[in-house]
Amino acid sequence: MIRIYVSTVIDASADTVWSRIRDFNGLPQWHPAITDSRIENGGASDRVGCIRHFHTRDGGMIRERLLALSDYEYSCSYEIIESAMGVENYVATLKLMPVTDGNRCFAEWSAEFDCAEARERELTSTIGDGVFQGGFDALKRHFSRR
Amino acid sequence: MLQRIVRSTIIDAPIERVWAVLRDFNSHEQWHAVVERSRIEGGEKSDRVGCVRAFTLKDGNRIREQLLTLDEREHKSTYCIVEATVPLQRYVATVTLKPVTDGGRTFWHWESTFATPPGMERELREMVAQGVYEAGFENLRRHLRTGNDLQARGTTPMPTALPLPSRRVVLRRYGGPEQLVAEDAETPAPRDGEVRIQQRAIGVNFIDVYLRRGWIPAMLPLAVAGVPGMEAAGSVLDVGPNVGGLLPGDRVAYLGPVAGAYCSVRCVPADWVVHLPAAVEDETAAALLLKGVTADYLLRDLGRVGPGTRLLVHAAAGGVGLLVCAWARRLGARVMGTVSSEEKARVAREHGCEHVIVTRDYRFADAVQRHAGGADVVIDGLGDAARDENIAALARRGHWVSLGQASGPLAAIDPDALLAKSLTFSRPVVFDYVATRAALAERADRVWAALADGSLKLPPIERHALAAAASAHERLESRRTVGALVLVA
Numbered sequence: 160m161i162r163i164y165v166s167t168v169i170d171a172s173a174d175t176v177w178s179r180i181r182d183f184n185g186l187p188q189w190h191p192a193i194t195d196s197r198i199e200n201g202g203a204s205d206r207v208g209c210i211r212h213f214h215t216r217d218g219g220m221i222r223e224r225l226l227a228l229s230d231y232e233y234s235c236s237y238e239i240i241e242s243a244m245g246v247e248n249y250v251a252t253l254k255l256m257p258v259t260d261g262n263r264c265f266a267e268w269s270a271e272f273d274c275a276e277a278r279e280r281e282l283t284s285t286i287g288d289g290v291f292q293g294g295f296d297a298l299k300r301h302f303s304r305r
Numbered sequence: 306m307l308q309r310i311v312r313s314t315i316i317d318a319p320i321e322r323v324w325a326v327l328r329d330f331n332s333h334e335q336w337h338a339v340v341e342r343s344r345i346e347g348g349e350k351s352d353r354v355g356c357v358r359a360f361t362l363k364d365g366n367r368i369r370e371q372l373l374t375l376d377e378r379e380h381k382s383t384y385c386i387v388e389a390t391v392p393l394q395r396y397v398a399t400v401t402l403k404p405v406t407d408g409g410r411t412f413w414h415w416e417s418t419f420a421t422p423p424g425m426e427r428e429l430r431e432m433v434a435q436g437v438y439e440a441g442f443e444n445l446r447r448h449l450r451t452g453n454d455l456q457a458r459g460t461t462p463m464p465t466a467l468p469l470p471s472r473r474v475v476l477r478r479y480g481g482p483e484q485l486v487a488e489d490a491e492t493p494a495p496r497d498g499e500v501r502i503q504q505r506a507i508g509v510n511f512i513d514v515y516l517r518r519g520w521i522p523a524m525l526p527l528a529v530a531g532v533p534g535m536e537a538a539g540s541v542l543d544v545g546p547n548v549g550g551l552l553p554g555d556r557v558a559y560l561g562p563v564a565g566a567y568c569s570v571r572c573v574p575a576d577w578v579v580h581l582p583a584a585v586e587d588e589t590a591a592a593l594l595l596k597g598v599t600a601d602y603l604l605r606d607l608g609r610v611g612p613g614t615r616l617l618v619h620a621a622a623g624g625v626g627l628l629v630c631a632w633a634r635r636l637g638a639r640v641m642g643t644v645s646s647e648e649k650a651r652v653a654r655e656h657g658c659e660h661v662i663v664t665r666d667y668r669f670a671d672a673v674q675r676h677a678g679g680a681d682v683v684i685d686g687l688g689d690a691a692r693d694e695n696i697a698a699l700a701r702r703g704h705w706v707s708l709g710q711a712s713g714p715l716a717a718i719d720p721d722a723l724l725a726k727s728l729t730f731s732r733p734v735v736f737d738y739v740a741t742r743a744a745l746a747e748r749a750d751r752v753w754a755a756l757a758d759g760s761l762k763l764p765p766i767e768r769h770a771l772a773a774a775a776s777a778h779e780r781l782e783s784r785r786t787v788g789a790l791v792l793v794a
Contacts, residue, residue, distance in 0.1 A: 167407045168315055260314045265412040277611055
């Protein structure tokens with residue numbers, strides 16, 4: 160089992176950042192690596208169990224199922240049900256925590272998955288540096304410009 | 306009504322350093338201004354879950370609190386008040402730390418729930434939120450900024466700022482082993498970004514021999530103190546300013562691109578240093594760090610060795626050779642090796658080398674071609690005497706990795722010599738594969754994990770006293786040793 164953990168501090172309140180990332184169908188609006196997304200069967204994007212079907216900038220298609228969504232804990236968990244990445248049992252969680260001394264929040268994005276041993280490094284880098292840190296960097300840029 | 310208080314902040318220090326303070330249930334009198342005195346009742350250890358601390362506060366109040374949870378993995382500590390002169394009822398608090406991975410800082414979350422007598426809610430909420438939590442954030446910041454956490458309790462800052470006596474081995478001039486001479490010296494206090502290490506075991510590598518011979522003068526200029534050695538293991542004596550995550554007493558090993566390890570006390574940049582798991586002995590670490598990390602990058606990065614790869618390892622019973630054989634076998638490779646004696650052949654086989662070629666005259670290409678139809682990757686520490694044989698032993702699109710040159714520096718290679726079979730040639734040096742602290746830690750962790758799960762078998766370790774470094778070099782150059790050599794300080 161591979162575990163990836165990436166965290167950062169974003170200069171906006173947890174409420175503000177959460178409103179930008181809460182929409183399970185909203186990746187293209189904030190994540191630079193995602194081009195388009197839809198919820199399968201036209202369902203609501205905050206219905207736990209819904210499936211998002213999206214494409215990455217390099218043309219890859221990924222389907223992910225929403226496993227947990229908490230407006231109380233600013234947290235969202237999901238699993239990959241179809242992708243060409245070569246991962247199995249992939250479950251990820253994106254979570255915010257308020258930093259009470261200042262208008263900022265702590266954000267963490269973690270994942271656990273299985274893959275062929277030879278691909279561990281590449282996938283760790285693609286997911287950890289590319290997807291997770293790349294997403295955080297975009298959020299940090301967005302909230303520092305305001 | 307149950308009150309809930311949450312306060313959180315970001316501390317500009319790595320989580321290891323913040324946690325080292327907060328995990329100690331008895332540490333508050335050292336850093337929190339509201340606490341006058343703290344002791345653990347019954348003389349228990351402060352990390353025993355269930356222990357009770359007795360606080361006397363600056364304002365005269367007394368509080369007894371019990372440790373309910375101590376979680377090293379989640380960096381979490383939960384405790385409750387069992388008795389207090391302030392009317393906090395059913396008070397349960399949790400401290401949680403999380404690493405901020407893009408910047409080496411720490412997120413600190415502190416929360417509690419409690420009840421109060423009617424009418425005292427506001428007063429007690431303010432006391433907990435501002436008087437204890439927010440003040441605590443500021444107090445701990447100051448504690449870390451002044452480096453107070455880096456001093457062992459009950460000791461004065463000295464002798465941290467003083468030079469310490471050290472025994473070292475210097476190279477008088479480039480040449481044979483007899484040029485290595487032991488002498489007394491002093492090791493200054495660690496400077497900015499450095500740690501001072503009490504070394505107990507020092508790794509001996511072929512690069513030390515090359516440096517001694519004067520083959521790489523840039524790495525060991527004799528105008529400065531000519532002390533060889535690239536790696537050692539021991540424990541941290543003290544740390545200089547701006548060093549995070551390392552504390553006096555930590556068991557560590559290091560590996561770095563500047564020579565100087567043949568000594569008993571040394572200052573090195575903290576970026577070279579890795580923590581040692583409890584299961585890894587000093588001598589094991591000194592024997593394995595450079596060689597194991599070398600095996601890791603050779604197999605994973607450079608050689609891309611996997612199932613079915615035909616691998617030829619020269620000096621297969623040497624320090625690096627045994628590690629490469631064992632690990633490559635575990636990765637599914639077909640491992641061939643050359644050695645210079647039957648005794649070494651036996652050890653190489655024990656470590657996973659399936660097809661051993663015993664040769665004393667650098668002839669092996671025919672044997673490799675007959676056995677496997679050529680090698681996809683050659684790990685070569687032999688150097689010039691084996692150059693033509695290496696080219697002949699390689700399969701089509703084979704990769705020749707020139708790691709060392711025990712027989713003499715490689716003469717220039719005509720690019721067209723590679724053309725006939727589309728060969729590639731690499732001349733790596735380990736330091737480029739561990740250029741950051743994170744890269745070094747990642748590779749070292751893989752080596753210790755491989756040792757623990759049996760992917761790597763501990764090679765035989767030959768020990769020499771530090772002062773006898775000359776005889777260790779003689780042994781290494783004699784081609785009679787098996788496995789790794791370490792100097793014991």
